[in-house]
Amino acid sequence: xxxxxELSEKHSLSVEALTKxxxxxxxxxxxxxxxxxxVKRGEFVCVVGASGSGKSTLLNLLAGLEEPTRGRAHAHGHxxxxxQEAALLPWLTAxxxxxxxxxxxxxxxxxRSRIANELLRRVHLDGFERRRPHELSxxxxxxxxxxxxxxxxxxxxxxxxxxxxLDAITRDRLHExxxxxxxxxxLTILFVTHNAREAVRxxxxxxxxxxxxxxxxHEVAIDLPRPRSLDSPDLAVIAGHIxxxxxxxxxxxG
Amino acid sequence: MAELAAELETRDLxxxxxxxxxxxxxxxxxxxxxKVVAVLIAVGVWQVAAWSGWRPANVLPAPLPVFQTxxxxxxxxxxxxxxxxxxxxxxxxxGIAVVIGTLVGVLVARSTxxxxxxxxxxxxxxxxxxxxxxxxxxxFFQRSEAAIFTVVLLGAAPSIASGLLSGVDHxxxxxxxxxxxxxxxxxxxxxxxxxxxxxxxxxxxxxQGWAFAWRSLMAGELIVAVGSQPSLGQQLRAAQNLxxxxxxxxxxIVIFIIGIxxxxxxxxxxxxxxxxWGLLGTEA
Numbered sequence: 020x021x022x023x024x025e026l027s028e029k030h031s032l033s034v035e036a037l038t039k040x041x042x043x044x045x046x047x048x049x050x051x052x053x054x055x056x057x058v059k060r061g062e063f064v065c066v067v068g069a070s071g072s073g074k075s076t077l078l079n080l081l082a083g084l085e086e087p088t089r090g091r092a093h094a095h096g097h098x099x100x101x102x103q104e105a106a107l108l109p110w111l112t113a114x115x116x117x118x119x120x121x122x123x124x125x126x127x128x129x130x131r132s133r134i135a136n137e138l139l140r141r142v143h144l145d146g147f148e149r150r151r152p153h154e155l156s157x158x159x160x161x162x163x164x165x166x167x168x169x170x171x172x173x174x175x176x177x178x179x180x181x182x183x184x185l186d187a188i189t190r191d192r193l194h195e196x197x198x199x200x201x202x203x204x205x206l207t208i209l210f211v212t213h214n215a216r217e218a219v220r221x222x223x224x225x226x227x228x229x230x231x232x233x234x235x236x237h238e239v240a241i242d243l244p245r246p247r248s249l250d251s252p253d254l255a256v257i258a259g260h261i262x263x264x265x266x267x268x269x270x271x272x273g
Numbered sequence: 274m275a276e277l278a279a280e281l282e283t284r285d286l287x288x289x290x291x292x293x294x295x296x297x298x299x300x301x302x303x304x305x306x307x308k309v310v311a312v313l314i315a316v317g318v319w320q321v322a323a324w325s326g327w328r329p330a331n332v333l334p335a336p337l338p339v340f341q342t343x344x345x346x347x348x349x350x351x352x353x354x355x356x357x358x359x360x361x362x363x364x365x366x367x368g369i370a371v372v373i374g375t376l377v378g379v380l381v382a383r384s385t386x387x388x389x390x391x392x393x394x395x396x397x398x399x400x401x402x403x404x405x406x407x408x409x410x411x412x413f414f415q416r417s418e419a420a421i422f423t424v425v426l427l428g429a430a431p432s433i434a435s436g437l438l439s440g441v442d443h444x445x446x447x448x449x450x451x452x453x454x455x456x457x458x459x460x461x462x463x464x465x466x467x468x469x470x471x472x473x474x475x476x477x478x479x480x481q482g483w484a485f486a487w488r489s490l491m492a493g494e495l496i497v498a499v500g501s502q503p504s505l506g507q508q509l510r511a512a513q514n515l516x517x518x519x520x521x522x523x524x525x526i527v528i529f530i531i532g533i534x535x536x537x538x539x540x541x542x543x544x545x546x547x548x549x550w551g552l553l554g555t556e557a
């Protein structure tokens with residue numbers, strides 16, 4: 020699973036003067052305007068912004084699911100997207116969902132099922148391989164989605180509010196596991212959230228997006244040592260600062 | 274903390290389990306008894322009507338002589354020959370309808386131009402009683418099996434195509450995005466994501482298609498006699514000509530039973546798919 024580091028490629032994600040507009044009636048709706056950002060290989064960057072700030076659009080463009088109107092968005096390496104809903108295929112078991120990602124990469128059986136079981140073990144789902152998505156809790160589904168992302172041999176995870184629908188305890192646990200996978204696999208992660216504390220807990224940097232049109236309005240480097248606790252006062256101070264910024268941006272944008 | 278959370282998640286699952294444990298046996302019986310009662314009521318009303326003398330016994334036979342006729346038929350080679358002919362036609366015509374309906378459905382779903390051109394025509398065909406095609410089919414094919422097949426096909430194929438179409442239309446966009454990110458494009462996206470996601474709706478279309486096929490076939494057989502053996506429809510027509518109402522009703526019972534038996538098969542298939550796809554909502 021491990022990747023050979025290509026030292027020549029310092030950046031995993033690069034976005035340059037990116038603009039995306041959608042036709043809306045007879046007008047254009049500008050989702051992103053002149054966004055530039057770079058994410059270094061192995062970096063964990065969080066994006067916070069109000070709804071309508073084009074965060075999800077940014078991820079779609081980086082994943083190559085949409086074409087930019089102007090500028091460019093580029094991701095080096097294999098990209099996997101993780102959404103708020105786990106978006107598992109409901110007719111496949113947990114193992115089947117992971118195996119499909121492997122199959123589409125050309126991995127053959129029996130190797131396929133061996134790797135799938137190993138990946139599910141790594142996200143602590145051993146014993147649940149034969150369950151179907153509707154038989155799993157929300158947290159378990161997101162773990163399957165994580166295992167599936169690893170099965171895609173992803174270097175880059177683009178995560179769109181992945182834990183927003185989970186309860187606090189499950190979310191806290193998944194934070195820990197995500198950070199573990201991040202360091203073990205040398206992943207690069209761009210993590211969209213509207214929760215400033217979540218962003219500060221996870222990210223090396225936090226980007227605050229303005230809304231309508233979306234732009235990077237502000238950037239905060241998080242120097243807190245890891246592991247970080249959601250309850251730490253230092254974290255709360257930085258998160259408070261970001262929330263203030265966010266309110267300011269929303270005031271301007273809205 | 275981590276152990277506690279794991280336990281909570283496991284418990285969530287355990288709490289869902291009891292709904293399923295005693296279900297199968299209970300469900301079999303609870304599914305059966307309303308049907309038994311319905312049959313008893315129907316036979317009861319029929320018997321009372323026969324007793325009332327509202328119509329003479331040779332026009333409105335009581336249940337008992339009809340069942341005797343039915344059992345008599347069941348020991349007759351001619352009856353089976355006719356039944357076999359009708360079933361062969363049903364399977365063949367329905368099979369062709371499935372192939373054509375599926376092909377048209379996939380093609381129309383894949384192409385925007387075909388969609389606008391043919392999509393509404395398919396829906397229109399569905400609302401047209403297929404037996405209305407019969408006079409035209411007779412002029413085209415004379416009194417042949419081809420005429421019957423045409424009518425059955427026109428009855429069944431549109432339902433099958435539109436079941437598939439609406440299934441493809443209602444695939445969650447998120448699943449398609451996931452499939453594309455995983456590297457499935459074109460046909461592979463169809464095979465691994467879109468078609469399985471559309472399957473419940475497709476089976477619904479197959480079921481409706483069968484219902485239309487069976488009706489159209491009976492209508493067609495009533496109207497034309499083709500082949501060396503009298504089909505079920507022709508046996509029905511013969512019984513009417515002979516004013517043999519016992520035989521008539523006995524055949525109707527056979528036709529009815531075949532219809533609901535196949536329907537029950539589709540129902541079971543439909544339930545199994547919904548269960549697997551997690552669409553039954555029992556976990557709520």
